Amino acid sequence: MGHNVLEITDLRTCFDTRDGLVTAVEGVTLSLARQESLGVVGESGSGKSVTFASVMGLIKAPGFITGGSIRFNGRELVGLDADEYRQLRGKEIAMTMQDALTALNPAYTVSDQIIEALMAHDETLSGPRRARRRQAREKALEMMRLVGIPAAETRLDDYPHQFSGGMRQRIMIAIALACKPTLLIADEPTTALDVTIQAQVLDLIAEIRERLGMSVVLITHDLGVVAEHCDRVAVMYAGQVVECGPTAEVIANPLHPYTQGLIASIPRMSDLRRRIKPILGTVPSLIDLPTQCRFMDRCDRARSRCRSLIEMRDMDGGRQVRCAMAEADDG
Amino acid sequence: MNVGKLIERLLQLIPVLLGVSVIVFVMMLVTPGDPVEIMLGDQHVTEEQEQALRHDMGLDLPPHERFFKFLSNAMTGDFGLSYYHRQPVTEVIASRLPATIELSLAALIFALLVSIPLGVLAAVRKNSILDRISTVTSLFGVSMPGFWFGILLILFFAVNLRWLPVSGRAGFSSEVEPITHLLLIDSLLRGRVDAFWDALKHIILPAITLGLPMASILMRVTRASMLDVLNCDYITFAEAKGLRKSQILIKHALRNALIPTVTVAALQTGSLLGGNMVVETVFGWPGLGRLVVESIFVRNYPLIQAAVLFYAVTYVMLNFLADILYTVLNPKVRL
Ligand SMILES: Nc1ncnc2c1ncn2[C@@H]1O[C@H](COP(=O)(O)OP(=O)(O)O)[C@@H](O)[C@H]1O
Ligand SMILES: [Mg+2]
Numbered sequence: 001m002g003h004n005v006l007e008i009t010d011l012r013t014c015f016d017t018r019d020g021l022v023t024a025v026e027g028v029t030l031s032l033a034r035q036e037s038l039g040v041v042g043e044s045g046s047g048k049s050v051t052f053a054s055v056m057g058l059i060k061a062p063g064f065i066t067g068g069s070i071r072f073n074g075r076e077l078v079g080l081d082a083d084e085y086r087q088l089r090g091k092e093i094a095m096t097m098q099d100a101l102t103a104l105n106p107a108y109t110v111s112d113q114i115i116e117a118l119m120a121h122d123e124t125l126s127g128p129r130r131a132r133r134r135q136a137r138e139k140a141l142e143m144m145r146l147v148g149i150p151a152a153e154t155r156l157d158d159y160p161h162q163f164s165g166g167m168r169q170r171i172m173i174a175i176a177l178a179c180k181p182t183l184l185i186a187d188e189p190t191t192a193l194d195v196t197i198q199a200q201v202l203d204l205i206a207e208i209r210e211r212l213g214m215s216v217v218l219i220t221h222d223l224g225v226v227a228e229h230c231d232r233v234a235v236m237y238a239g240q241v242v243e244c245g246p247t248a249e250v251i252a253n254p255l256h257p258y259t260q261g262l263i264a265s266i267p268r269m270s271d272l273r274r275r276i277k278p279i280l281g282t283v284p285s286l287i288d289l290p291t292q293c294r295f296m297d298r299c300d301r302a303r304s305r306c307r308s309l310i311e312m313r314d315m316d317g318g319r320q321v322r323c324a325m326a327e328a329d330d331g
Numbered sequence: 332m333n334v335g336k337l338i339e340r341l342l343q344l345i346p347v348l349l350g351v352s353v354i355v356f357v358m359m360l361v362t363p364g365d366p367v368e369i370m371l372g373d374q375h376v377t378e379e380q381e382q383a384l385r386h387d388m389g390l391d392l393p394p395h396e397r398f399f400k401f402l403s404n405a406m407t408g409d410f411g412l413s414y415y416h417r418q419p420v421t422e423v424i425a426s427r428l429p430a431t432i433e434l435s436l437a438a439l440i441f442a443l444l445v446s447i448p449l450g451v452l453a454a455v456r457k458n459s460i461l462d463r464i465s466t467v468t469s470l471f472g473v474s475m476p477g478f479w480f481g482i483l484l485i486l487f488f489a490v491n492l493r494w495l496p497v498s499g500r501a502g503f504s505s506e507v508e509p510i511t512h513l514l515l516i517d518s519l520l521r522g523r524v525d526a527f528w529d530a531l532k533h534i535i536l537p538a539i540t541l542g543l544p545m546a547s548i549l550m551r552v553t554r555a556s557m558l559d560v561l562n563c564d565y566i567t568f569a570e571a572k573g574l575r576k577s578q579i580l581i582k583h584a585l586r587n588a589l590i591p592t593v594t595v596a597a598l599q600t601g602s603l604l605g606g607n608m609v610v611e612t613v614f615g616w617p618g619l620g621r622l623v624v625e626s627i628f629v630r631n632y633p634l635i636q637a638a639v640l641f642y643a644v645t646y647v648m649l650n651f652l653a654d655i656l657y658t659v660l661n662p663k664v665r666l
Contacts, residue, residue, distance in 0.1 A: 056571055058567060058570055058571060086573045086574075086575065086576075087573060088573070089570070089571055089572065089573035090571060090572040090573030090574075091573055094571070094572075095568075095571040097564055097567065097568055097571070099564060102563060102564035102565060103564040103565055103567075103568040104565060104568070105565040105569070105583050105586075105587070106565075106587070106661075106662060106663050107586050107587050107660075107661075107662060108582075108586075116572070116574060116578070116582075117572045117573075117574075120572060120573050120574050120575070121573060159662045159663070161662070161663050172568070175568075175572065176571075
């Protein structure tokens with residue numbers, strides 16, 4: 001297990017809201033090997049962002065990590081001192097956010113926003129402040145070229161609003177990768193983009209991952225994206241991981257009824273006449289959830305045994321599933 | 332931002348000034364009180380002497396002729412003579428203006444220095460004791476009448492504690508040869524530290540009285556916009572980059588939060604002009620505001636007309652300045 005970059009064990013993150021205690025993430029266990037890419041899928045509100053905001057140490061009041069452990073290269077992050085966390089963020093673990101327009105500060109040029117990330121962490125910069133800034137500017141240009149900004153040298157001093165959506169997403173990736181992190185968390189990098197640009201951005205992440213030897217967490221609600229770009233996939237539902245395993249196997253033979261539903265709801269080019277089957281029902285509220293299967297109300301295979309505590313269970317082929325009925329299927 | 336916009340603004344001034352002139356003229360017309368009678372007071376003069384004075388002041392003409400005469404003269408920059416000073420009102424106003432500018436600037440600086448840090452602190456420590464105290468205090472700040480608060484300050488700091496002077500701009504011994512006509516600056520330029528201290532002591536209470544409502548408003552604006560900004564994705568992203576807390580707060584948050592603050596400050600500076608009349612009267616500050624109040628009492632028509640027009644121009648220009656500042660601070664609208 002020592003070769004894992006990230007090990008999340010039994011993570012639990014809550015928000016103390018006016019309506020009650022929202023358990024946004026409960027009992028999430030995930031791991032990520034070096035240079036591996038993990039896809040995290042689930043509909044919006046399933047706890048994907050909160051899980052990885054917990055990893056980044058970005059959960060702020062009224063949110064709290066109330067249990068579990070997050071180990072990064074063997075080092076425990078839960079309860080880590082704020083200053084040590086800061087030195088980790090952006091340097092070892094980097095994150096891009098869903099909406100690049102709002103994630104970039106409108107008041108500063110893009111080069112400035114890349115440079116400040118470098119100035120915060122890059123130890124290869126040397127000399128007095130001015131000199132370090134100049135070197136950082138060189139590197140910023142390098143990064144903008146790396147992420148494929150056309151005529152990058154003329155665009156260093158442009159403001160975020162002067163770029164298109166796809167270019168802004170690239171700038172954010174440039175910022176995230178500026179200090180060559182070992183782990184990149186890309187939170188829905190393509191949701192705000194149109195399809196052709198989506199593919200470009202995803203290919204870019206894949207290419208840089210290979211070049212820099214990073215591990216990547218790709219958060220998305222698009223199983224198609226995962227199928228193409230991720231070694232392994234974790235499916236989240238209502239704050240829990242319900243299924244996890246190698247991408248090809250999970251997609252070919254989904255064990256959890258929710259994953260099956262997700263796959264059935266993807267429109268297929270090969271069979272356009274086939275009716276898309278939406279998953280009926282809605283996600284349960286995350287306040288005061290009873291200890292039972294969370295998908296139960298929407299599941300056509302629900303039995304009385306689903307009404308008890310359902311734990312994540314190991315299956316063949318390095319797969320895991322959180323379903324009481326799964327064994328019967330598999331056996 | 333450019334010359335075209337400036338010209339546009341200047342053209343917009345024309346109808347504003349015309350409208351203001353008419354309104355002020357009509358108001359003076361319908362307000363009871365005759366400047367000639369006020370000027371003569373208890374003196375016994377003959378009918379002819381009074382008529383001569385009335386003719387001299389141009390008050391023997393029917394109202395509409397008086398108005399058009401004023402307008403045509405004003406076009407050439409002639410706003411008439413002050414009844415009392417017997418010199419052009421423009422000169423009288425110019426002589427009183429520096430005191431008002433100095434007081435307004437002091438009030439503005441006080442307001443900014445108090446409101447911005449407090450607003451930021453209140454936002455960062457939302458719902459803390461400090462936040463609550465500053466909320467209540469700012470409510471007092473906007474709702475307290477200036478004359479009452481000014482008198483309270485005088486009673487406490489000048490009369491009881493005797494730390495600060497009761498009124499005026501500076502003592503006789505503090506006169507320095509003018510350069511900018513702003514005492515605080517001139518005294519420093521001339522190396523007169525004693526005069527500087529004297530001027531500073533005189534300006535503190537009126538500046539606080541004048542600046543308090545503005546400080547309260549700006550504090551609320553800063554707090555609200557800071558709260559907005561702190562919830563923005565780019566703050567989370569700045570944290571994700573591993574930047575230092577101070578850098579996130581000042582560079583990323585405050586820079587954006589100040590856009591509304593600065594814009595509102597420029598707009599509010601216009602309302603300082605009105606506040607000046609009260610504060611200058613309470614503190615015996617020899618500025619334009621007090622001059623206007625005195626002129627209203629004695630129906631010094633030419634001076635009132637000119638001063639009100641001056642206020643209108645200043646107000647419009649401050650609005651323009653607010654626009655410019657907003658553009659400069661906001662790269663998104665800078666094109
Ligand atoms: N700041 C917050 N305050 C209260 N609840 C929150 C907050 N952030 C997230 N949540 C809760 O956590 C749940 C999961 O959110 P999130 O992780 O953002 O979902 P997603 O899978 O779409 O990324 C949401 O449904 C919401 O109820
Ligand atoms: Mg999300």
